[in-house]
Amino acid sequence: MDTKEKNQLTPEQRRRRAELRKRKQRELQRKKRRKKLLIGAGIAVCVLVLAFSIFQVIQFIGNGSETISARGETFVIALDPGHGGEDTGMTGGEAVEKDVDLKICSKLKIMLESQGYQVVMTRGDDTRLSKEERASLANASGADLLVSVHCNYAETDTELTGAVSCYQDGSKKSRTLAENIQERLTEESGAADGGCEAGDYTILNDTEMPAVLVQPGYLSNETEAAKLADDSYQNDVAKGIAYGILASLDRG
Numbered sequence: 369m370d371t372k373e374k375n376q377l378t379p380e381q382r383r384r385r386a387e388l389r390k391r392k393q394r395e396l397q398r399k400k401r402r403k404k405l406l407i408g409a410g411i412a413v414c415v416l417v418l419a420f421s422i423f424q425v426i427q428f429i430g431n432g433s434e435t436i437s438a439r440g441e442t443f444v445i446a447l448d449p450g451h452g453g454e455d456t457g458m459t460g461g462e463a464v465e466k467d468v469d470l471k472i473c474s475k476l477k478i479m480l481e482s483q484g485y486q487v488v489m490t491r492g493d494d495t496r497l498s499k500e501e502r503a504s505l506a507n508a509s510g511a512d513l514l515v516s517v518h519c520n521y522a523e524t525d526t527e528l529t530g531a532v533s534c535y536q537d538g539s540k541k542s543r544t545l546a547e548n549i550q551e552r553l554t555e556e557s558g559a560a561d562g563g564c565e566a567g568d569y570t571i572l573n574d575t576e577m578p579a580v581l582v583q584p585g586y587l588s589n590e591t592e593a594a595k596l597a598d599d600s601y602q603n604d605v606a607k608g609i610a611y612g613i614l615a616s617l618d619r620g
């Protein structure tokens with residue numbers, strides 16, 4: 369419309385047009401505000417997602433060092449010396465596995481009890497137990513953690529030496545316990561570090577608490593078998609395992 373036409377508008381029409389313009393302006397401002405709000409919300413969501421990712425990473429790292437808590441007044445630690453009775457386990461020179469396993473566990477028991485912890489053993493003498501009996505004994509004891517001691521044996525490679533610690537697949541507490549034991553055990557005994565791995569053993573699969581199966585050395589290696597039969601070497605192994613257990617406890 370031209371000026372002429374505009375001038376011809378009645379006051380009422382001009383008022384209406386002015387009102388319409390204002391309304392359009394208000395609508396435009398509302399749209400702008402909404403856009404700003406959306407961008408703000410978008411940024412907030414991004415920050416939240418990022419924060420959550422960081423939190424998850426921290427939690428993951430934290431889980432890596434997850435410690436074991438006591439259910440009762442003090443920690444109850446179950447020790448499981450492998451084999452026993454007519455089940456001798458493997459033999460290397462003078463060393464018989466069932467005896468080595470029991471001696472290390474007995475030393476470990478004294479060390480842990482001296483620290484005020486309660487220790488239960490699946491066997492304290494030369495008796496034979498089934499794998500299932502060991503697991504149910506440990507579960508019935510209400511122990512907070514379990515350490516089973518065995519010796520390794522490599523028929524085809526008699527040169528192979530070193531300690532290996534096996535953990536329950538999928539249990540962070542068990543894995544942490546294995547890593548701590550492995551670290552201190554190799555430190556104290558000087559055994560080669562054979563590493564930690566998930567183990568498919570009844571004593572790991574059927575127990576309800578974090579459990580680790582430790583193999584401090586190979587009876588198939590002559591030198592290591594002689595060491596494993598040695599009292600002071602057994603002390604070092606027991607000390608290493610004890611330190612590893614202590615490092616895994618949430619002692620408040």
Ligand SMILES: [Zn+2]
Nearest residue numbers: 450457518519
């Ligand atoms: Zn064994």
